[in-house]
Amino acid sequence: MSETTTPRSKPAPPAPVADSTKPLADEPKGRTGAARILASRDAITIYALLAFLIYAAVAIPRFASPVTTGFLLLDVIPVLLIAMPMTLIIITGEIDLSVASTAGLTSALMGVLWAGGMDIWLVLVICLLAGTAAGMFNGFLIAVLGLPSLAVTIGTLALFRGLALVVIGDNAVANFPRALTAFFTSKLGATGIPTVMIGVVLIMLFFGVLLHFTPFGRGLYAMGYSKEAATFVGINVARSKFWLYVGSGVVSALAGIYWTLRYTSARSDNASGLELAVIAAVLLGGVSIFGGKGTIPGVIAGVLLIGTLNYALRLGRVSDVVLITVTGLLLIASVVAPSIGSAIREWRHTRRVRRQFSQNSA
């Protein structure tokens, strides 16, 4: 009782009374430095990927071979490519559902222009420009007019796919230059790694550096937490968003070109449904749909995890029908698990508070 009478002369009481009013968010998290990185959400995805790779290499016959590497990477490249800009967009709390349609549109354009007798390099340049234009259109509606990205990109999803249909209709164009299509499925020596992977790695590096090592990238996280706060500290929110959608358009066009040349077929329905696969992989890689959280390495691991799982299951003669369910369950588990974790933490917190409380009163 002496503390209350002469509060200033005495130091603070050494053992504070159990404080039941303290919110959970104020509890020390207890993780700093290396431990924080090693136990983060995307590190877990990376561990899962590694664990699965080791398991598959040991348990599944013929899995650990250059042939596997080749087919697996060729399969995941479109998702891997589009996941890069998608990561940045979801980190800012927005979304882009029109990516697969943009890829389809470029594929259709490519078919029609090539069939019309245009030089192939000119065709590729025009396709990239078309992707850029598609991205700018999205960016204009979302960043400049301030419309909700979910609604806008549902609209452009239909619009770009529709334009692809208008451009090429029911036709398919297949006779692309042999040298070019062969290049897109060629491997680097005996490693089994596709040659185009070099370009894909460069794009991954570009987006990784952009997100993690530049002020622009840090700004995206700030935008994901709070647009108002980001504006307040001097981030040009509209301009950043605009360029993200342009980037997304360009990469989607690249994915469309890749798709066309890999399967040697330009059709209007190429890559349809890819947007949901990309978003599932990105979220599995630890990016929060609310924005503000996520890393490029995590997303790469997420994409590869789904790709490897599917490939291994197929190799292990598991029927195709299971694959799609596995993807869905993985996605749900990856988002539900953290909230179960936080529920457990909350329960332990209240239990600790109760125990301290009973000790003090005893």
Added chain:
Amino acid sequence: MSSTIEHRESSTTAGRAGGGLRTLGSVLRLRELPVLVALALLVLITYINNPLFLSPQGIKDLLLNATIIVILAAGQSLLIITRNIDLSVGSMLGLVAFGTGSIFAAMPDLPIIAVVLLGIAFGALLGGVNGLLVTVAKVPALVITLGTLYVFRGLNNAWAGGKQYFAGDRPEAFGALSVDTVLGFPIITLLAIAVVVAVGVYMAGTRPGRDLYAIGSDPEAAKVFGIKVSQRVFLAFLANGALAGLAGVLYASRFNSVGATTGSGMELDVVAAAVVGGVAIFGGSGTVAGAALGALLLTTITSSLTALRVDKFWQQAIVGILILTAIIIDRLASLRTAKKLRTSEARNV
């Protein structure tokens, strides 16, 4: 300043002219009005070019084509108004449609009403899974239902495999639901209209219905206000699932075959219909009737293009333009409301 004065003048004249003009004004501000006008214009233009479009058979086809999307859009708008979304509707519809086929294959003598109820219950179960995951785990519905989209589709794949049920496998009376008409309306369309009216009345006239708008406008505030947010959202998911179930049963009645891929890709059409119908994608405003009109408009475009002999390839592009137009109109309307609020507040100071 001038806009304020003009605004005040116009409002006083409106006041003097009495209730008639005010009602007219509120009709003109209806969010559903642009959709209705677009729909009317579309039908009119098509009719002028091809009178067969509005023949009894033409109208019947129009209504039949819209029925399933109308029901799904009604359920989806319930969710979107609460700031949620359900991307798994296509997969749910597929599961229920195949389930309906299986029931008839196993028990051909089961009364149709029992099959319909079973389908609704099955859909509600699937919707309940979504709702439970969303409300218990407190994860955005977009992510959860993206997951269940895959899971439900995978289950359907596993269940159906390469198997398909055809119209011949089902009793004739069941198929007749989408052939027979009452007063010129196909029976399943009347069912859809009844659903829309029921959900619409619930949303507009009951306390739990109004709560959904409150939740969508500001979930935190709704919680503080004492609304059982989780419970209401869960029930909305349940209802959406039940409606998807109903749509699945009707799908089996309307279309020739149901199999593993039935209904895939439908989720985006349904969300698009709601958005075109003036349901704000981030919750809080819109009506079920609007969503139903949006669905009707989207499906009518297809028929109109065919009737007008426009290249069918244009259809999807037009749908895209329509969605974009709808959200731009929506944005303009909300900007106008915000401006009006600012000027009226400025006057009060």
